[in-house]
Amino acid sequence: MISKGSDEGWVPQRIFNIGGVEVGGRIGELPTALIGCIFYDRHRIVKDPKRGVFEREAAERLVQRQAELSEVTGNPHMVDVIASAPEAMRRYIDFVADLTEAPLLIDSSIPEVRIAGLEYAAEVGLLERTVYNSLSYATTEEELSRIREVGLKNAVILAFNPRYLWPRGVVPFLRGEKYGPSPLRRAMELGGLERVLIDVGVLDIPSIGLTMESVERVKRELGLPAGAGPSNAVLDWRQVRRLGPRARAVCLPGSILLTQCAGADFAIYGPMKYAEKVFPAVAMADAILAYRAMRHGVRPRTKRHPLYRLPFH
C-alpha cells in the first residue's frame, strides 16, 4: 500500500495546484491539506446568518490560529466558508480573503448561495483560490452551467452515492458506469471543472472503514486527490462522552489519521475551533507515513512537510 504509486495496478497519482496549495500524490509526497469550517449553522460567532453579521475578533482568531498551525506543521490549510444566505456569503468571503492567502471553499446547502458566492469570488478576483463545495449526484445542470460561465476550475466532488454505499461501487459511480449520472463526469463535462477533490463521504463512526477503502480505491483506480470529513462523525457521536471527558478530543483527529493511512490527501476537519486538536496529530501522522514511504523510494516533494517541520528531538 505504501509505495502505491509504483505498485502494480495503481494508476499514476494526479497532483493539483489549488490556489498555491498542492494536493494529491502518493502517500509521503505531500502533507494532508486541512480544511476548517467557519460560519456554519449554529456557529456561536454568527449573530445574523442572513446578513452575515458576526464577531469579527473571534472569527479572526480562528482563521489566524489555523494559519499559524499550518505554518508550524507544514500542513496546508483551507477555509470552508459556510453561509445560508447570499449577502452573508459575500461578507464572509470578503472577510476571510482579507485575512488569509489560503484557498477558500464556498459551502452552502442552498445552491443559490453557492452560486452567489462563486460569482462574488469571480468579481473580486479570487477564482484561482476558490473551491466549490460541493458538487454531487444531485447538482442540477443549471448550477453546472453557471459554474462554467464563471470559469471556476476547482471543486470538491461528493462521491457519496446513496444507492450503493459499499466501496466497490465508488469508482464505477464516478466513472458513470453504474448508479446513474456520475457527479465527476458531469462536473468536468458540463461544469468545466478541472481540479477536483473527491470527497468519498462519511456516515457514522463504523462507516469510516468504508471511507478508508473508498479513498484507496479512488486513488488506486482514478489517481485523483481523495479525502473526506471523518471527524464530523465524531462530532455527531453523542455517546462518545461516556468514554471520558477527553474522549471526543482524542477521537476527533484519530478518525482523520485512519483516512491518512488509506491515502487521503485532504480532510475537512469540521469547526475551525478544533484546529489545535487536529493539526498536531495529522502532522505527526504525515511525518510517520512519509518516513515509511521514504524506505520505499517515495520522498516528500517539498521541504514544507511535517517530516521536516516538526521538532522531533
Add this chain to the structure above:
Amino acid sequence: MDRGEMLEALYRAVLSREPEEVARAVEEAIGAGLDPLTMIEEGLARGLREVGDLYGRGEAFLADLIMAGEAMKEGLRLLEPLIRRKGGAVRGRVLLGTVEGDHHDIGKNIVVALLRANGFEVIDLGVDVPVEEFVEAVRRFEPDILGLSALMTTTVPLQRRVIERLEELGLRDKVKVLVGGGAVTPEMAREMGADAYGRDALDAVKKAIELIKRR
C-alpha cells in the same frame, strides 16, 4: 428450490445488503410464480426487519441499515408492477419528506426503510420539499401520518409552517403529524403543534405505530 427456500433466499438477499442479490432472488421467485405480497412480507421485509433488529441491538450499523433498505427497494421496484392495489396488510400510509431548505436525507431514508419494514406504505417526497408540496400531497394521497424532517435549526420554522398551512386549509384534522430530525426537540415539537416527536429513526417508527393505534 421450493417455496420456503425461495422465501429464505429473499430474506438472505436483503441481509446481504446487495441490491443485485435481491434482484436475482426476486426474479427467480417471480419466475416460480410466488405471490408478490408473500415475497415482500415473508421474504424481503423479514430480512429488513432483521437488519433493523440487529441495528437496534448495536450489531449492525447505519450503512447496513441504509444498504438493506436500498436492497429491499430494488426488490420492491421489481414487484410493484405485479401487485394489484387491494390494500393488503398495510399498517397505514405515511407521507414524508425533509422540509424546504434542508437537503439532508440520511435520517429520513432510515425512517423510510424502517417504516416499510414495519408494514407501512410510505410516500417519500424527498428533500427540500416546499410547504405547498406537502400540503398538496396530503390532499392528494390522504396519508394517515405526515412526517416532517429537519436537520438544520434554520429549517425548523418550515415544519411549523406546514402545520399552519394544514390548519388554514382545514386539513389538520385529517392527518397526524410526526416531526423529527437533528434540529428538533420534544419541546419544539409540542410548541409547533405536532402530534408526535421521533427522537431517532427507531423512535419515529414506534411513534408512527402508536399514532395509528390511536386513530
